[in-house]
Amino acid sequence: MKNLLKINGVLCIAMFIIMQLSNDQLSAQKWRSSIFIRHLENHSRNEVYVLGTLYKRHEQSKTYDLDALKKVIASINPQVLVLDVSPKELKEQKVYPGKIEYTKIIFPYIRSNKLTVYAGEPDEPMFSTIVNEATKAHEAFNKDQPVLSGSLEAYNKALYQLLIQSWKNVADANGKTTDQLLSAKMTLEGELIGKGQSESWKTWNRHTTDIVLKAVKENDGQRILVITGIENAAFIRKNLKEEKVKIVDIEDWLNKGNL
Numbered sequence: 001m002k003n004l005l006k007i008n009g010v011l012c013i014a015m016f017i018i019m020q021l022s023n024d025q026l027s028a029q030k031w032r033s034s035i036f037i038r039h040l041e042n043h044s045r046n047e048v049y050v051l052g053t054l055y056k057r058h059e060q061s062k063t064y065d066l067d068a069l070k071k072v073i074a075s076i077n078p079q080v081l082v083l084d085v086s087p088k089e090l091k092e093q094k095v096y097p098g099k100i101e102y103t104k105i106i107f108p109y110i111r112s113n114k115l116t117v118y119a120g121e122p123d124e125p126m127f128s129t130i131v132n133e134a135t136k137a138h139e140a141f142n143k144d145q146p147v148l149s150g151s152l153e154a155y156n157k158a159l160y161q162l163l164i165q166s167w168k169n170v171a172d173a174n175g176k177t178t179d180q181l182l183s184a185k186m187t188l189e190g191e192l193i194g195k196g197q198s199e200s201w202k203t204w205n206r207h208t209t210d211i212v213l214k215a216v217k218e219n220d221g222q223r224i225l226v227i228t229g230i231e232n233a234a235f236i237r238k239n240l241k242e243e244k245v246k247i248v249d250i251e252d253w254l255n256k257g258n259l
Helices: 002-043 055-059 066-076 087-092 100-112 126-144 146-166 176-193 195-218 230-242 250-255
Strands: 047-053 080-083 116-119 223-229
Touching (some): 047 066, 047 250, 080 195, 126 146, 126 176, 126 195, 146 176, 176 195, 176 230, 195 223, 195 230
Parallel strands (some): 047 223
């Protein structure tokens, strides 16, 4: 009987210790969570702008040409840039010919200003892996579905013609209607062309998002401008909002006369 009482006593003490440890662990988890929340709150001091650009199509738009782009960048006056170029392109300041805004506006701006600059596109071998997957998917789609491929090409051309003609200013080009239409276009392409397209697109935009998060973390309180292709812009904005990054509503900001 005495042995049984001793065993019960030991068990009670053990249970008390376990419960105390559990409470301590819970307190530690709450402490870590509060630190993480405070970390996010600290970084909410960043002004984060996401600006979509048109590449060669800047030459087709009267309201969003290269001069307009230059004025927007100067008006934002960023301290940090995240660009849709690879680390190699950023280092060499060379891009493929279609990205005319980089050679004519963005790279000269970097050379004239003291800025922290991040490459938003992946480095090798990730860059080629993603591009090759998407390319193979497009080639297979063009071969297997030539009529559908032609229809999609005509749709894309007509959509951009309508958008460019409808834009009254840069705010429209970076506005909710443009985001919705181009987001729907890219979603449709993913559904038609397949996972090689949709997964590559998702991975690419996720990488850019992660680079922006890195820039936010490393540049607390700084004004950050993310420059990305206009088709990527809606997805980057959505990703950042899901990550609780408070981004500036650039459509509203531009419409309030900040250009």
